[in-house]
Amino acid sequence: xxxxxxxxxxxxxxxQSVTFSCTGSIIDVGGYDSVSWYQxxxxxxxKLLIYAVSKRPSGISDRFSGSKSGxxxxxxxxxxxxxxxxxxxxxxxxxxxxxxxxxxxxxxxVL
Amino acid sequence: ELQLVxxxxxxxxxxxxxxxxxxxxxxxxxxKWISWVRQMPGKGLEWMGRIDxxxxxxxxxxxxxxHVTFSVDKSIxxxxxxxxxxxxxxxxxxxxxxxxxxxxxxxxxxxTTVAVSS
Numbered sequence: 001x002x003x004x005x006x007x008x009x010x011x012x013x014x015x016q017s018v019t020f021s022c023t024g025s026i027i028d029v030g031g032y033d034s035v036s037w038y039q040x041x042x043x044x045x046x047k048l049l050i051y052a053v054s055k056r057p058s059g060i061s062d063r064f065s066g067s068k069s070g071x072x073x074x075x076x077x078x079x080x081x082x083x084x085x086x087x088x089x090x091x092x093x094x095x096x097x098x099x100x101x102x103x104x105x106x107x108x109x110v111l
Numbered sequence: 112e113l114q115l116v117x118x119x120x121x122x123x124x125x126x127x128x129x130x131x132x133x134x135x136x137x138x139x140x141x142x143k144w145i146s147w148v149r150q151m152p153g154k155g156l157e158w159m160g161r162i163d164x165x166x167x168x169x170x171x172x173x174x175x176x177x178h179v180t181f182s183v184d185k186s187i188x189x190x191x192x193x194x195x196x197x198x199x200x201x202x203x204x205x206x207x208x209x210x211x212x213x214x215x216x217x218x219x220x221x222x223t224t225v226a227v228s229s
Contacts, residue, residue: 033213034213034214034215036213036214036215036216038156038216040156045206045219045220045221045222046148046156046206046208046216046219047219048215048216048217048219051211051213051215051217052213052215055213057217089155089156091156091158091214091215091216092214093213093214097170097172097173098158098172098173099158099160099161099170099172099214100146100158100161100172100214101158102155102156102157102158103155104155105155105156
């Protein structure tokens with residue numbers, strides 16, 4: 001059981017928007033602005049999409065956006081493209097000896 | 112180019128020791144912590160811990176404390192993950208990643224596959 005809760009799967013049609021959720025608690029997501037999102041394609045290393053809740057690293061499309069409300073963070077992908085089909089993970093700083101926790105994977109299917 | 116390059120796949124027997132590596136280039140190695148992340152077959156990502164390449168200070172996730180050891184060699188800009196006695200349950204892909212100021216992992220190695228089987 002992962003420390004942060006993500007839905008197992010999300011689907012959307014080409015061109016639409018989809019939103020992933022990531023639910024934690026006050027000791028991680030809700031207590032700190034240190035939520036990150038990663039994309040992992042099959043056989044590849046994860047890739048950072050969002051850090052510090054809503055910041056995009058250089059080179060990441062503005063179709064990807066992040067937000068947070070209470071203990072739940074969200075990743076939205078707008079203008080879905082076929083290449084977005086992948087696994088997505090959230091992570092957060094946790095104020096315990098664990099330091100960093102991941103969510104379980106959300107698999108995105110583009111219809 | 113900013114990158115982390117990991118050592119190749121390993122096949123080991125239970126009880127054996129192993130050390131895998133992660134070589135950094137394109138930035139000052141001692142300025143950012145290195146994290147290690149495990150991905151078991153068909154499963155999600157698990158954060159194992161981090162090491163400060165400047166002074167080798169380490170933090171281990173409780174799930175991994177006592178079973179793995181992090182180390183670095185600053186002279187060759189390389190971080191290491193080692194086991195003294197492998198178990199079959201250590202079979203996984205292991206990633207190193209550079210840890211940012213918000214505990215984000217902004218640069219990742221390509222992963223090292225470790226298979227442990229008798």
